[in-house]
Amino acid sequence: MKSGTKSKPEDLQKPANRGELxxxxxAAFIGAGTxxxxxxxxxxxxxxxxxxxxxxxGDRENLEEQAMSLLEKGLRAQFSSGxxxxxxxxxxxxxxxxxxxxAPKSRGVLLLTMDLCRRAWNGSERxxxxxxxxxxxWTDLLLxxxxxxxxxxxxxxxxxxxALVYLVTGESNPGRSALQRWVSRQAK
Amino acid sequence: MKSGTKSKPEDLQKPANRGELxxxxxAAFIGAGTxxxxxxxxxxxxxxxxxxxxxxxGDRENLEEQAMSLLEKGLRAQFSSGxxxxxxxxxxxxxxxxxxxxAPKSRGVLLLTMDLCRRAWNGSERxxxxxxxxxxxWTDLLLxxxxxxxxxxxxxxxxxxxALVYLVTGESNPGRSALQRWVSRQAK
DNA sequence: AAGTACATGTACCACATGGTACATCGCGGA
DNA sequence: TCCGCGATGTACCATGTGGTACATGTACTT
Numbered sequence: 001m002k003s004g005t006k007s008k009p010e011d012l013q014k015p016a017n018r019g020e021l022x023x024x025x026x027a028a029f030i031g032a033g034t035x036x037x038x039x040x041x042x043x044x045x046x047x048x049x050x051x052x053x054x055x056x057x058g059d060r061e062n063l064e065e066q067a068m069s070l071l072e073k074g075l076r077a078q079f080s081s082g083x084x085x086x087x088x089x090x091x092x093x094x095x096x097x098x099x100x101x102x103a104p105k106s107r108g109v110l111l112l113t114m115d116l117c118r119r120a121w122n123g124s125e126r127x128x129x130x131x132x133x134x135x136x137x138w139t140d141l142l143l144x145x146x147x148x149x150x151x152x153x154x155x156x157x158x159x160x161x162x163a164l165v166y167l168v169t170g171e172s173n174p175g176r177s178a179l180q181r182w183v184s185r186q187a188k
Numbered sequence: 189m190k191s192g193t194k195s196k197p198e199d200l201q202k203p204a205n206r207g208e209l210x211x212x213x214x215a216a217f218i219g220a221g222t223x224x225x226x227x228x229x230x231x232x233x234x235x236x237x238x239x240x241x242x243x244x245x246g247d248r249e250n251l252e253e254q255a256m257s258l259l260e261k262g263l264r265a266q267f268s269s270g271x272x273x274x275x276x277x278x279x280x281x282x283x284x285x286x287x288x289x290x291a292p293k294s295r296g297v298l299l300l301t302m303d304l305c306r307r308a309w310n311g312s313e314r315x316x317x318x319x320x321x322x323x324x325x326w327t328d329l330l331l332x333x334x335x336x337x338x339x340x341x342x343x344x345x346x347x348x349x350x351a352l353v354y355l356v357t358g359e360s361n362p363g364r365s366a367l368q369r370w371v372s373r374q375a376k
Numbered sequence: 377a378a379g380t381a382c383a384t385g386t387a388c389c390a391c392a393t394g395g396t397a398c399a400t401c402g403c404g405g406a
Numbered sequence: 407t408c409c410g411c412g413a414t415g416t417a418c419c420a421t422g423t424g425g426t427a428c429a430t431g432t433a434c435t436t
Binding site (some may be wrong): 033115118119153160161165167182 | 221299302303305306308309310318319338341342344345346347348349350352353354355362363365366368369373374
Binding site (some may be wrong): 226227228238239242248275 | 392393394395396
């Protein structure tokens with residue numbers, strides 16, 4: 001048991017800076033668009049020695065876990081069911097999501113999310129659970145605007161394809177058009 | 189100039205085994221689902237010492253280039269414009285492509301292709317050109333069955349999304365359903 | 377003032393990686 | 407027969423990586 005000095009807080013293993021440190025690490029991962037930053041690189045970006053990273057987090061796996069959890073928290077806040085105005089048409093909602101996703105400042109998060117997809121299909125259970133949570137989150141959100149779970153499902157696949165194309169080509173128009181056409185045919 | 193012993197063939201830099209060796213390396217990459225195999229791992233799988241890999245290919249970059257080119261060649265053969273029976277309905281053509289892509293034996297190629305996508309969005313020019321060629325190839329093929337370039341474009345995005353979902357979840361049904369619904373609404 | 381627990385720096389280590397140096401082998405041609 | 411050149415093995419190296427050892431500083435409690 002490493003913690004347990006009864007003086008200040010109770011069960012916070014590492015008192016103060018750690019929370020903020022996780023945030024800075026996550027920012028670094030987002031900046032790099034991947035979790036595959038070496039501790040040395042990370043320490044450079046974050047401004048904390050590798051020594052201290054290991055000190056606070058124990059090992060790399062735990063560091064990644066903390067960063068992923070924090071990212072999940074952020075995305076949960078951003079895409080929870082109530083986070084789009086209720087009266088939006090399906091088209092407006094879909095377009096809002098697309099613009100948000102392809103905004104330049106979102107690029108790092110998108111890359112990181114794709115990186116986690118890769119980890120998931122390469123067998124990482126943690127990455128898989130991250131993926132599943134995102135799917136749930138988006139499904140809940142979408143059900144406010146789309147008529148059925150099937151529609152939400154189809155939408156998610158198109159959206160992921162569009163995002164992939166966007167990342168590779170840098171073009172957001174093909175994705176936008178595909179989504180628009182899908183939504184308008186959806187209305188039938 | 190390393191070649192040029194006028195005796196046997198002319199411009200084959202490395203006479204005999206090299207071609208076959210590329211094939212075995214590509215098979216190893218496909219088996220691993222990524223180009224990121226170390227020379228040591230590769231030499232183990234392929235049954236050729238790292239020493240000889242470097243001997244034949246000069247360096248890793250060239251090895252990767254040879255393997256990518258060979259993969260392109262294989263995919264060109266598999267998905268060139270005439271490679272699906274001409275009379276197929278759009279639905280049948282789309283389903284055929286999906287079954288082919290999600291067949292267990294295709295898994296490695298699919299993974300490798302996705303790995304190249306990642307390299308492309310991380311800035312690899314070679315991977316990007318690979319991606320572009322695949323897009324062209326599939327577009328040509330699809331135009332035999334779909335009414336417009338727009339439709340082909342939309343299809344490709346859905347298909348890539350479906351493939352991504354398939355890789356992460358292992359389920360081919362969501363993708364199949366999404367594609368079916370898309371095609372049938374396409375007919376309008 | 378002394379003790380205790382955390383904070384931090386400097387070296388260091390084992391291991392994997394891509395690649396090289398050097399020596400040897402074996403075979404076809406003069 | 408000997409030469410020369412590709413094929414091959416063994417050892418080696420520089421670099422990057424995650425992580426540890428050890429020593430020291432710092433601050434708060436008693």
